Amino acid sequence: MMDTSKIENDLISEIKLNPIQAKVYLLVTCYGKMSSAIIAEKLKISLNDAQKTSKDLLSLGAFIDFSEIEFEAMHPRFTVVNMYRRMCERENIEFKRNKIIDNIGVILEKPYDDARTK
Numbered sequence: 001m002m003d004t005s006k007i008e009n010d011l012i013s014e015i016k017l018n019p020i021q022a023k024v025y026l027l028v029t030c031y032g033k034m035s036s037a038i039i040a041e042k043l044k045i046s047l048n049d050a051q052k053t054s055k056d057l058l059s060l061g062a063f064i065d066f067s068e069i070e071f072e073a074m075h076p077r078f079t080v081v082n083m084y085r086r087m088c089e090r091e092n093i094e095f096k097r098n099k100i101i102d103n104i105g106v107i108l109e110k111p112y113d114d115a116r117t118k
Contacts, residue, residue: 004030007104014100015083016091017060020045024053025062025073029108032115033072061086076108 004026011022023043028034034042040050054071057063061082063071073079080101088095 007107010100010104011080014098014104015080015087017083020049020053021057021060021062024050025057026108028054028063028071029073029076029079030111030115033066033070035069036071037069039071073112076112077105080105080108 008019008022008026011017011025012019017025020043024039027039027042036050036054037047039045039054040047043050045053054063058065058071062079063073066072074082084098084101085095087093
């Protein structure tokens, strides 16, 4: 598995995700859809935190809910730009092309595809 700490930091600095949101987003993007219970177990966070964070990511445009308890990420090239656009709207920043954002989408594309074509 690639080193995700740089991407994690970029998600935090560029999209203003909190550290747990960045970890949950990367986990589901790179490994495929999963329940909040599995997210909690893999990241060693409480079930409550996993559910809340997944629902937050849903409203930030990162996830689609697969069912009440399962979450799936959309394609990273689409999702990352989507989250960035929403953050710009919230923060009242002009939305324009961002190389760091584009790069995150490019880097996450292969693990995303790999996790979904087992």
